[in-house]
Amino acid sequence: MEEKLERYSRQILFDPIGIEGQRKLMNSRAVIVGMGALGTVIANHLARSGVGFIQIIDRDLVEISNLQRQSLFDEEDALHQLPKVIAAKKKLEKINSSISIEAVIADLNLDNAEDLLSGFDVIVDGTDNFLTRYLINDVAIKYNIPWVYGGAVSSRGMFTSIIPNQTPCYRCLFPEVPQGLGETCDTVGVLSPLTDIIASFEAMEAIKILVGAEPNPNLEQIDIWHNSNFQMDITNGRNASCPTCVHHEFEFLDRTSQQQVVFSTLCGRDTIQINPRLKAEIDLKNLANRLSHSGKVKMNPFLLRFRPNQELTMVVFKDGRVLIHGTNDTVEARSIYAKYIGS
Template identity: 70%
Template sequence: MKDLDRYSRQILFPDIGVEGQLKLLKSRVAIVGVGALGTVIANHLVRSGVGYIRLIDRDVVELSNLQRQSLFDEEDAKLNLPKVIAAKNKLNQINSDVMVDAVIADLNLDNAEELLVDFDCLVDGTDNFMTRFLLNDVAVKYGIPWVHGAAVSSRGMFAVIKPGKTPCYRCLFPHVPSGRGETCDTIGVLSPITDIIGSFQAMEVMKIVVGAKTNPNLEQLDIWDSSILQMDISEGNNPNCPTCVQRQFDFLDRASNLQETYTTLCGRETVQIYFRNKQELDFIKLAEMLKKSGKVTGNKFLLRFSPNEDISIVLFKDGRVLIHGTNDIGTAKSLYSKYIGN
């Protein structure tokens, strides 16, 4: 029992005990996104003794991350370290018995199945809808439970999704949102909400691993208004759901009209993002949101947003986007997610 000494206070909790702790030590969890939510989740799961944790993220640490991304410090930002590497360094110091697998990658349809299968649980630490739909496709296809989470401004939400037992993510959100979403870089975020949501997510992961009853609700919180909304989703299955009923995995299918296409334009430092499922952008609403983060100009045909001197993002009415200043698709996706959202 000497090896379990560090978990003694957790073992005293009757719903975990020695048996539950042994399950945690043998478990495998993948966390997609190592930002505000992901760092909180990883911190708790490593301390709790989850045996193997895979971290997947494409970004590097920036100074503006430190306000809420709890595993990083100023040295990480100064060195421009990939988030998964900086997180792994900290987590190894917290619990060297846990295997932390750091994967520097943009999760997409080409690598999602390779990176996310053979796990007891998947966890959503992302900041965009498309990655969540992709995660849901993998989870349903392979029967892996996953925990959804999101936080922006003073608001957050989380839910547990168990394929075959609960509604899947596409049951709850049948369509990719047609409007552009709010992001931390356009309306901000308070660090306590990311701590709270990430902690709830980590708790639900632990329940899944030890076989305890998980939360049946889609929980929504606003810490500024001190409000909580609980929506029981246990009966929310869509009998016509394309994913969990028809087994149609559109976000893993390159031919699906729901896919996004990323193309580097020859001879130019520009990446084009093209949405097969076209939609008309509201330039007035979008400009109002973006002007908080940089310079906005445009006309009735396009909107140009410049967060700094090096980057320019041009948006067209049908949703097509040109990101000038980089020819790296991963960087372009990060910029799009950061300023435009999904």
């Protein structure tokens, strides 16, 4: 044990962690959802800090466009199109062979979220879409697991810690799911230093939770291009009528909920239909302006047609329904939808 502790000697010298805190880290279990720009930095820090068991979950492969910001990957990973969690696991095991890394190639959804996220001491958000965060929040509140939220796009990011029965939950802070049209890295870009900063804060919050220290009481917002930051004290931000943390209605784990998005294969057409149950009219002109930077766009008063590449075509209708032509794989369709529409 003393030999193992020597590895973390500089961290142990920091009084709020010390030897006891380090032992807690080494006996802790963390799960990171998403192994992209945020997730790779979070995993790197938690592995180097000595968190004993880390599970990493992601559905995607490494692409060349990831390398600008996803710090555990290299050109060889992109060349071989390795699943992100497999490439990350290989790097993390070279960084720290004394801990356990479990790689899960999966699309986190209501069918598997409880199995994949329960039984951990902390859940850390490395995702890029709202619906997955509401799903994480449902599981975290249901199973009384602290979790750390973080998001980054363009030059702006935010993060906070969510502790069941103590702090506001994610649904308290963001009561309604944004109906698509959210900015994404694939439509407005993202700066690599930003994702490093937000993910590093997330990792720090996770470490605080694991050693039993008080997490940050604020929802922190940062813009690194315009050199601004804003702290919102959310200590008293719990919503007395929150459906999740007050009434324990876990709508994002409920297949019949209006919050669900239905993915269905259209027989014989190599097409996936994505149909949000909660309807909201889409501003097609605004969407066209945003997507024009990422591919070819055509529209009429009724629908928008978007081609991000030669293989795929997305058709977006005013009621939020989307057809993705060029795939019959619902996992791939979820990824495409999250990239270009948002959630």
